[in-house]
Amino acid sequence: MRNAAAEAGRGLPSVEPGMPTPAGTGLSRRSFLERSAGMALAVYGANRLGLGALREGVAAAASGAPQRVLVSIFLPGGCDGMSVLAPVGDTRYAQLRPTLAIPPSTGTPFAPDARLRWSDPAGGLSTLHGEGKVTVFPAIGYDHPDQSHFTSRHFWEVGATDAHARYGWLGRYLDAAGADDNPLQALSLDSDLSPALAPARVPVAAVERPEDFDFWVPGVDDPVKEPMLEAFGDLGRLATSDPVKAGARKVATEVDTVRRQLAPFATPDGNPSYNSPVTYPDSDFARRLAALGAMLAAGLPLHCVTINSDGGFDTHSGQADSLPGDVKGTCDAVLTFQRDLEARGLADRVLVVLWSEFGRRPEENGSGTDHGAAGTAFVIGAKSSGQMIGEFPGLATLDDDDNLRATSDFRAMYCSLLEQWLGFDSAAVIPGASSFDRPTLVKS
């Protein structure tokens, strides 16, 4: 378990000799610069980057037909779904949550089920739901739920209730359908790679913020800096018969590719060089979504992206103090991201899935809630079907551990995302795919 999880958690491609090196093809510099509409030009004019940094990598990045993008947003710690979509119309709710119940007078109605109301902090989702852009799983999970953060999260990340699975569900998809030379096809906007993206084979990347992917070396500036950065890649591309060194060199080439791809996103001072057509909330999570919007607008070849919300959702105590702010921070930023995509004309190309490893126990513990079973998940975007998948199971009949019963399975959600959004046979990715139903997640 631990070993397997560690591999999925830190997984990178096992690199073999002879794997292709990043190649620059397709679009010319000029057309890239035109396409990125002044952004890169502004960088070029402003900071003397020279065309070196905008060479083949970025040109290649912008070439080819734009792919659909799946953005996976994880709420770490087990988010209390009943504080997002509150069952105020369920008679047991107030009894199970004497201090934490959302007052029925607050929030907004949830049309598909009169028992439920969007809480005020989830207003961003409520707005988008009203526009038909949110598919709602009111009680998603799996049979025999595991209440360990570690195990349950691992199941979601690998797309199977298999403690020994080594690669992430999106990593397996990319191994089958991804590119050999584009690390940005799978990007974790975090300090390390999301286990959901861990592939066996193809290159992937982790970058906390695009403007952070700089390399300052003391006493190295123009005109030596650019050749030095290029030498990272030159050293990485050297052939070797030692598979360990080959692996280290492959990563150096990926660093080189990612650096070129991200160079236009930072000023020489390391600040963001991009602007957003909308104003994002002031949070780290929102800033990373803003960067994502800019990267998509610039035509970077992103395909599967993961981001962790920066809220803390493991609310064993003090839930009333922390959770509303964290839910609001997440939902407001997601709403802004959607507006950003719409303003940039990208909304039809991007689908967001918002999930957590489990929900929390319906009965509160006095000041918080302990680990539960079924939770909520949302599929958000202009192309989202806007349906409700599975019903809210009610609080009258809980499972053996007094937790909410699941009425939908996260693997069914993955199968539908693969087939309806990414256009790929889920049987090749999700074990036992044929045993799950296929909820409609995408507008036909």
Add this chain to the structure above:
Amino acid sequence: MPPTLLKKRLRRKHHRQHARRLRHARRHRPRHQDEQVFVIEPPAQPPKPKPKPKPPPKLPPPPDTNHRNAERLLWRAGFGPRPGDVDHVVSVGIDAAVHELVYPTGTANLIGPAPRDEDGNALAPEDAWGHDHLWWLDRMVRSDQPLAERMTLIFHDWFATSNDKVGSQRMMLDQNATIRANALGSFKDLLTALTQDPAMLVWLDGIENRAGDVNENYGREVMELFTLGADRGAYTEQDVRELARALSGFDADWVDGSGWQNFRYVPRRHDSGSKTVFGQTGNFDWQDALRLLLENLYHASFFVTKLWGYFIPTPPDGATQAALQKLYVDSGYGIAPVVEAILKHPDLYADRALVKPPVVFNAGLLRMLGRGIDTSAWSWLGDMAGQHLFLPPNVSGWDDSTWLDTSTWRGRSMMVTYALEPKHVDPWNGPVYDPAEDAVTAVSRALVFTGGPTLSTETRNTLASFAGSCLPGAMASWQQSPYRAMRQNALRHLILTSSDWQAS
């Protein structure tokens, strides 16, 4: 907020502050009076494509095999060479050098100035976030018994315990001392000490394991990860449950404000009934449990294979494996004799490299530079590179097959930046850098500065090509020295981030 998240935020804040400081330094670095000549104007037309690389300038020959083997030993058995270390190993020979490492005399000395944070204050390893990491990194840098520290690191990974759950740097440091005291002694003593170690009792719920309410956490991991290994037929699920019963009985008191206290064994919490483990039946207690684990026929092979894997990336041949197991059992679970044999084995000196763990990489940089701990940056840089001591990702430790990704590679590059910063050649102030230095001399000087590491031919050639092509074809007289200073800084950085230095 869970402690991890808080730490993550603090770390981010730290990182951001530091990045700001760096940017500030960059913006405000003293400018050469003529510099505006080349900074203001963007080129009137796009620069010409780079000319075809010239054949690399001829470098002096690389170090010989004895030198390279000495380096290999110093990296695998410690934290890389300090100036003079390689020459010493070459002069006494590998066997004698291994003996010095495995059987040092007396207690370890820490050589050089005591560790400080960037404000010159002493470390607070029990209290300040990240100072536990710095405290140990300092021992790795300064100890004159590097193998003892390396073995302590290996067993920190082997018996991986995270302060994420333990929640007490003091308890983690106590465990660290326990490991160090046994790291080259008997594995039986080490296992016995760690089974009753407070940090371990919290980490794997030993204090939650009592008669009638058996917690299997330690019972499972001690078999799967510490002594026998999973999926090889060494034990059954029934053995896990029965062994957990034998291990029951430890207790501690939670004291608000000061955490877990008064760790002890309480006989009435112990399940004193009969258990059957590995086919043997008895009223086993925790010490019986450890004896049964060590006597299990799968233990010696597990121990040898796992230990070998920390030093050598390819598995031992059958004869070597058998000989090492015999050595281990005949010596009464002695760690030192097996380590000694591994360090002398020809496979250690074969071509295949190992990626250096991030803290080894970091300590090696500082040892090479003769620099002690003078900034707390190393703790968050360790995070960026993927290894924060006392915070392994889970009970199986760090996954050393995936140390490098685009994010952690950048973390290592940042480590090199921070390591080189105080000694970088200032292009604009200070002594004038050699304005006539040719490319070969530049690479040679950078190699000397970085301790004369053995690099592969292809890496050396690429460095030489870079040195020969990175400067403009025609330079004004005022550019001759500063640009060559930049080239020297760049070469040092390229050497230390190269795959040959990251993996060796």
